[in-house]
Amino acid sequence: xxxxxxxxxxxxxxxxxxxxxxxxxxxxxxxxxxxxxxxxxxxxxxxxxxxxxxxxxxxxxxxxxxxxxxxxxxxxxxxxxxxxxxxxxxxxxxxxxxxx
Amino acid sequence: xxxxxxxxxxxxxxxxxxxxxxxxxxxxxxxxxxxxxxxxxxxxxxxxxxxxxxxxxxxxxxxxxxxxxxxxxxxxxxxxxxxxxxxxxxxxxxxxxxxxxxxxxxxxxxxxxxxxxxxxxxxxxxxxxxxxxxxxxxxxxxxxxxxxxxxxxxxxxxxxxxxxxxxxxxxxxxxxxxxxxxxxxxxxxxxxxxxxxxxxxxxxxxxxxxxxxxxxxxxxxxxxxxxxxxxxxxxxxxxxxxxxxxxxxxxxxxxxxxxxxxxxxxxxxxxxxxxxxxxxxxxxxxxxxxxxxxxxxxxxxxxxxxxxxxxxxxxxxxxxxxxxxxxxxxxxxxxxxxxxxxxxxxxxxxxxxxxxxxxxxxxxxxxxxxxxxxxxxxxxxxxxxxxxxxxxxxxxxxxxxxxxxxxxxxxxxxxxxxxxxxxxxxxxxxxxxxxxxxxxxxxxxxxxxxxxxxxxxxxxxxxxxxxxxxxxxxxxxxxxxxxxxxxxxxxxxxxxxxxxxxxxxxxxxxxxxxxxxxxxxxxxxxxxxxxxxxxxxxxxxxxxxxxxxxxxxxxxxxxxxxxxxxxxxxxxxxxxxxxxxxxxxxxxxxxxxxxxxxxxxxxxxxxxxxxxxxxxxxxxxxxxxxxxxxxxxxxxxxxxxxxxxxxxxxxxxxxxxxx
Numbered sequence: 001x002x003x004x005x006x007x008x009x010x011x012x013x014x015x016x017x018x019x020x021x022x023x024x025x026x027x028x029x030x031x032x033x034x035x036x037x038x039x040x041x042x043x044x045x046x047x048x049x050x051x052x053x054x055x056x057x058x059x060x061x062x063x064x065x066x067x068x069x070x071x072x073x074x075x076x077x078x079x080x081x082x083x084x085x086x087x088x089x090x091x092x093x094x095x096x097x098x099x100x
Numbered sequence: 101x102x103x104x105x106x107x108x109x110x111x112x113x114x115x116x117x118x119x120x121x122x123x124x125x126x127x128x129x130x131x132x133x134x135x136x137x138x139x140x141x142x143x144x145x146x147x148x149x150x151x152x153x154x155x156x157x158x159x160x161x162x163x164x165x166x167x168x169x170x171x172x173x174x175x176x177x178x179x180x181x182x183x184x185x186x187x188x189x190x191x192x193x194x195x196x197x198x199x200x201x202x203x204x205x206x207x208x209x210x211x212x213x214x215x216x217x218x219x220x221x222x223x224x225x226x227x228x229x230x231x232x233x234x235x236x237x238x239x240x241x242x243x244x245x246x247x248x249x250x251x252x253x254x255x256x257x258x259x260x261x262x263x264x265x266x267x268x269x270x271x272x273x274x275x276x277x278x279x280x281x282x283x284x285x286x287x288x289x290x291x292x293x294x295x296x297x298x299x300x301x302x303x304x305x306x307x308x309x310x311x312x313x314x315x316x317x318x319x320x321x322x323x324x325x326x327x328x329x330x331x332x333x334x335x336x337x338x339x340x341x342x343x344x345x346x347x348x349x350x351x352x353x354x355x356x357x358x359x360x361x362x363x364x365x366x367x368x369x370x371x372x373x374x375x376x377x378x379x380x381x382x383x384x385x386x387x388x389x390x391x392x393x394x395x396x397x398x399x400x401x402x403x404x405x406x407x408x409x410x411x412x413x414x415x416x417x418x419x420x421x422x423x424x425x426x427x428x429x430x431x432x433x434x435x436x437x438x439x440x441x442x443x444x445x446x447x448x449x450x451x452x453x454x455x456x457x458x459x460x461x462x463x464x465x466x467x468x469x470x471x472x473x474x475x476x477x478x479x480x481x482x483x484x485x486x487x488x489x490x491x492x493x494x495x496x497x498x499x500x501x502x503x504x505x506x507x508x509x510x511x512x513x514x515x516x517x518x519x520x521x522x523x524x525x526x527x528x529x530x531x532x533x534x535x536x537x538x539x540x541x542x543x544x545x546x547x548x549x550x551x552x553x554x555x556x557x558x559x560x561x562x563x564x565x566x567x568x569x570x571x572x573x574x575x576x577x578x579x580x581x582x583x584x585x586x587x588x589x590x591x592x593x594x595x596x597x598x599x600x601x602x603x604x605x606x607x608x609x610x611x612x613x614x615x616x617x618x619x620x621x622x623x624x625x626x627x628x629x630x631x632x633x634x635x636x637x638x639x640x641x642x643x644x645x646x647x648x649x650x651x652x653x654x655x656x657x658x659x660x661x662x663x664x665x666x667x668x669x670x671x672x673x674x675x676x677x678x679x680x681x682x683x684x685x686x687x688x689x690x691x692x693x694x695x696x697x698x699x700x701x702x703x704x705x706x707x708x709x710x711x712x713x714x715x716x717x718x719x720x721x722x723x724x725x726x727x728x729x730x731x732x733x734x735x736x737x738x739x740x741x742x743x744x745x746x747x748x749x750x751x752x753x754x755x756x757x758x759x
Contacts, residue, residue: 022740031736096734 007048014041028080028090032073039069101158103151107167107184107237110151110194113144114229121226125219134209137222141205141229145198152191163187163599166239166303173242180300185239189600192440193236193372196447200364201229203567207455208356210563211462221261221354228254232365236372241290241300244373248286248337251366252279258361259353271349278346282336282370289329296322306379327380327387330373331394338370340428341398344421345682351413355458358413363420363454364447371427371443378436378601392432392513392521399425400524401679403531407538408665408675411468412457415539419494420450422532426509429525435512437597441582442509445501448578449493452571456487459560459568460543467550470539475548479557482565484544486572491540493575495533496643501579507636508582508591526639533646541654588629 018038022031043062050058084090103109117140125133155165164187173180186194205225212221231254235247252275260272294300297308309323334340339347350362361367374381374391381388399422406418423446430439461468463480477484493500496507506529513521559565581593653660665672674680731742 019740019744023737023744026737092736095736 004048004052008045011041011045011048014038014044026091026093028083028092028095031092032076032080035072036069039065101154103147104154104158104165104186105167107151107186108169110144110147110198111230111233111237113140113147114226114233116140118223118226118230121219122223125223128219130218133219133222137226138202138205138209140226141198141202144229144233145202148194148198151186152195155186155191160599164190164303168239177298178294180240180242182243183239183301184237184243185302186237187600188597189372189375189440190236192444192597194233196444197229197232197236197365200447200451200571201232201360203570204356204360204364204451204455207359207458207564207567208354210561211356211458212354213561215354217261221258224254224257224261225357225360228258228361228366232369235369239302241293241302241305244376245286245290248333248369248373249283251361251369252276252283252337255279255350255361255366258357259350261353261357265352268352271346271352275346275350278343279336282333282343285329285332285336287333289326289333292322292326292329296326302376306377309380309383323380324384324386327377327384328390330377330380331387331391334370334374334428335394336370337373338367338424338428339421340370340394340425341401342681344398344402345685347421348414348417348678351411351417355413355454355461358417359451359454359458362417364451367420367424368427368443368447371424371431371439374428374431375436375440375601378431381431382434388432388434390432391428395425395428395430395432396521396524396528397425398422399429400528400531401425403528403535405675405678406535407531408672409535410470412460412470412473412539412543413454413468415470415535416450416453416457419453419532419536420446422528423450423494426506426525426528429521430509430512433509433513433521435509436601437591437594438505438508438512440597441579441593442502442505445493445505445575445578448571449490449500449502449575452486452490452568452575453494455564455568455571456483456490459483459564460487462560462564463557464550464555467555470542472550473543473548474546474550475544476557477544480559482559482568486565486568487540487544489572489575491536493579495536495647496529496640498640499576501575501577503640504579504582507639508593510639511632511635522635526642529639530642530646533643534650537647537650538654541650545655546658585632 015038018034018036018041021034021037025031025034043065046058046062046065048058050056050062080090083095087094117136120136120140121133125136155163158165164185166183166185168181168183170182171179172182205222208221208225212218215221228251231247231250233247235244235251238244238247256272256276259275260269262268290300293305297305299305299308336343347362347367351358353362381391402418402421402425406415406422409415409418423442427439427442427446430436430442459480460473460476460483463476463483464473467473489500493502496503510522510525510529513525581596582591583589585591677683
């Protein structure tokens with residue numbers, strides 16, 4: 001059996017990639033995908049722990065996260081489309097009109 | 101016994117009138133305002149009369165009658181009830197306040213007719229009646245204090261009634277501030293009283309003061325201190341030295357107000373309060389001496405100022421201060437009922453004098469300067485004759501009310517060793533006769549000193565003349581209570597108040613002579629019949645001399661006063677300048693206080709410390725915000741970076757903690 005630490009290391013690596021992508025990329029779609037990567041990294045560790053402990057709680061959590069991610073994708077993409085239409089650009093650095 | 105168990109109705113009626121007129125009066129026709137204002141005070145008068153009837157029906161076993169309505173304040177051992185009481189002293193005050201008050205309400209409907217603030221005036225006047233009735237009906241010092249402050253408030257509102265006039269608002273403020281000093285003394289007296297006796301109820305305080313009386317207590321001076329502090333309150337409200345300065349200025353108010361508040365009722369509240377506290381005062385001989393001396397000095401001092409005033413209302417104002425001094429003199433020498441007697445007759449004749457002066461001012465279309473009057477006798481005969489009655493009464497002409505009440509006071513001090521006090525009192529009576537007749541002659545006799553083509557002198561309407569006539573009758577007969585004394589009889593007024601002021605009521609000194617008599621060396625000797633007549637005759641003679649001098653100066657040789665004013669220019673200027681007391685207070689108290697307030701309290705404490713702290717906190721928040729807001733770049737990725745850094749820091753910290 002694969003030890004749980006392997007899964008956790010993979011999960012951490014995925015999460016780190018998501019964070020790096022979120023911080024360094026400028027395209028909103030890319031940022032969005034990075035968030036998905038982070039969410040799924042967390043899902044992975046949930047499942048790993050669930051299996052290690054032999055309980056289903058972690059898997060139930062994963063379903064919640066997937067639902068939230070789907071909802072987020074729906075709302076988020078709508079926002080992205082509006083931004084794209086209004087600003088003719090997907091560069092996140094241009095979206096700073098709240099700044100003083 | 102309906103009214104007796106519902107004594108609160110008596111003050112509640114004027115309060116209702118004030119509320120109705122004050123809140124709704126603007127939308128009403130004037131007739132409705134009149135009905136509410138006169139109706140509420142008239143009903144209060146009827147209720148008072150009924151209460152007096154019931155009081156005598158229940159009989160002496162229930163005197164003084166006390167009614168407790170609810171517990172007002174209960175805190176720790178302190179307990180104050182909203183309670184009212186009625187006894188003979190209260191009855192005198194109630195009748196004077198409601199009856200004179202009602203007459204003056206009637207008079208005001210005529211006098212204030214042209215005024216735009218008609219409704220406001222009556223609302224205030226009713227409010228005053230409410231507080232005054234609370235004051236006299238109270239059965240503990242705290243409820244009394246409510247009335248005490250309330251009449252001060254109404255007085256302030258009514259002095260500043262013509263609020264577009266700067267002098268009126270200033271006079272109102274002056275009255276309010278000067279009264280604060282007196283009220284402060286009153287309040288301290290209440291604290292001290294509570295600390296000493298544990299209660300503020302009249303019955304409790306007087307009972308304990310009398311029961312626990314010992315020379316020791318007197319030696320520690322607690323009672324003396326309480327009495328003196330109460331008297332400080334009385335000097336403020338009743339315009340005695342050194343706090344009398346507000347009353348002459350209070351003449352800025354409408355004349356009916358001067359008559360009701362600043363002559364007949366409110367200013368006598370101090371006299372009433374001292375008389376009410378007579379148990380405490382008679383156990384504190386030092387305080388009694390102070391009361392008597394202050395009263396006498398004030399009486400003389402104010403009378404001398406009144407000699408040279410040219411404003412008809414100012415003459416009457418100083419005369420009021422002087423007469424109040426007489427009342428305190430009476431109280432101070434232990435002749436409490438004589439003081440209250442003079443209070444009552446004074447309410448009649450001084451109320452009448454002010455109303456008459458109002459009628460004169462009305463006739464002259466607003467002129468108040470005696471130098472611009474003269475010869476009004478034929479033109480306003482009703483005012484002339486009623487004023488004559490009042491002037492005779494205050495001058496002490498035999499048979500008139502003032503004669504009996506003033507002589508009751510003077511005879512109380514008369515005696516082998518009180519002769520100097522008596523002499524000064526009688527001299528003041530002579531001055532009173534002089535300045536009153538001076539005012540009278542200057543107003544009504546001689547040649548008119550105004551332009552008769554410009555000023556159309558006219559008699560006042562009936563609504564003003566009827567109160568004048570009623571008060572004129574009372575100014576004559578109001579003192580006849582004491583008349584039997586002249587024929588070997590009793591003073592019926594003394595007799596009436598005996599249950600309140602008798603030495604047995606709570607006084608341990610029952611049967612022992614008044615300490616004050618010994619302080620002035622009179623012993624407990626009272627005047628016998630023969631001496632009473634002699635003293636009365638002497639006082640009357642001096643008053644007659646005053647009258648004759650006034651007659652000589654102002655009718656026979658009108659140029660004498662002018663020559664005297666130039667030849668004695670020093671004393672004349674001193675008197676005309678009112679001894680420059682206002683200027684003295686301004687220099688010694690007001691200006692240093694203003695300087696201190698401006699430079700220290702305002703600029704240093706308020707602007708520097710308080711505003712500095714508040715603004716400093718605000719500025720600090722703004723400054724730090726200005727620095728911190730740079731963190732919020734508006735760039736989503738930078739926020740994410742901060743989140744990551746935070747997460748890394750917290751995670752590191754947790755791991756480090758775990759090891």
